[in-house]
Amino acid sequence: MITIKLENELGDILEERSNDNDTYLALKRREYQQGEKIVIETDNPGRFVWVKLDAAIPKSLVLLKTTRWEYPVILEENLKKAYSPNVFSGDRHYLTATYATEKEIFEYRNLALNAHDQKNDTGAYPHAFANVETRDDATFFARNAIDGMIANEDHGSYPYQSWGINRQEDAEITIDFGKDVMVDKIALVLRGDYPHDSYWTHVTLEFDDGTQLLLQTTNAMGRQFFELDSRLTSKVTLKNLIKNDDESPFPALTEMEVYGHHIKY
Template identity: 40%
Template sequence: MELTLKIVDADGFVLASATGQDETFLVYRQSYREGEQVIVEVSRPGHVFLALDSAIQPSLVYMKQCSYALAVPFGDKRKSYSPNAFSGDIHRLSVRCARPEEIAHRRNLALNPWDDHANRALFPHARANVETRGEAVFAARNAIDGEKANDDHGFWPYTSWGINRDPQAALTVEFGRPVRVDEIVFYLRADFPHDSWWEEVSVTFSSGKTSRFPLVKSGAAQGFSIEPCIIEWIELHGLIKAEDISPFPALTQIEIWGTDVAGAATLGVEDEFGRAPLSLTL
């Protein structure tokens, strides 16, 4: 697979680029300016290990499309990243193809620190029908960024998905291809007594099944084994708040454990070109 990394300015002019076969690195020796983007290009859809900044953990993600662009965060959007991220005048970026054994390994399939509101190419991707005051530190992407510190709120690393006190709030995590899942783990934000918590949440799977999960007042991982199923997305909804004085329940992290489905990535590419989908069963 041919891989390319680029830095482009607000007008689309390429400031730096690097291309390699199966792995490539880009060292950019300038400070970022507002309007610039980091672009990843692949010759075909597939799994890659992506590291767009040395202050953020490299992650195994799935590129459903052949190009992904991340706007370098400035202003409010910087608040959901480490203060060291995207700063300074030297930046090391890298991308490599994932090995078959890495793709087959059971892992948290809902992990993508590179997710963004505008993202439609790089999976998993999180979106929500509400985010507290539209602030980056309460955005849906925070629930899958891998940051689990949860005894404070409002700044990195205490990022979370905030629901703006809306009992109808819902969070969707999309995988971009069929995956087999068998466990869900919730990390509630636990800045007590500022925070409240949910006593019960519901998860609907793309297969049509809905499950309910009881939760307790805790910042620790609350994990639930589920019957293995093949899905393409989940929706978290039906958030039942505890009867306490605080109006602020929030989610720090959701983990969805499982494996890729063999051949599913290839299937997804074929579907985009109009071929009939293959029926997948356990």
């Protein structure tokens, strides 16, 4: 059984629908209010679920570590700047949650992709977090680096949201997969709003066992791919970011992709 709910800030259930494998909420003449949240409940912890909680957010495959996952409706102006202006707007809404098939769970793909990631760890994975985010501005949150968007010739609000490091030399970003995965390739899209931006010439990729790889990066606008020896890890961290010697103090990361597959135990 899988359930999708809309609750108010007091936890009162406003709308609810359940089904065996997939469910939805269809709302008409219903505008969202401050403090409301969407809740997904599953029959067991550790389920993989396809979620699409708003028409303006791409469908995402997430691992839910517990049986209840909350997603606050995005109404605050600071948060909305990193999303389409249409996000959670209007009075007609359609939300879906569907259990993933075994084929979908274990197929080779970008394991870092999660357009429904939030700033804090809410128990849905993959999840991106960092030790710095510029001015606590949503357009520079770590989650932007795994939202699937690679537009990088500008910076700031949607569609150019990125991970910004606020000039911090020890900045690092981690992608937590929620469980062990097998990975063999990554792709980086560096923000390229030149000459406003700078870029990194070298970065270090670290795995959960402490193993590190030094990667050489450039000011290329597209994806920069790096093939890896296949390895098991539950997370990856990008750190030791070496900036190019130029006048701009603003290197940034638009997107990070990690390719591989989940493993069966």
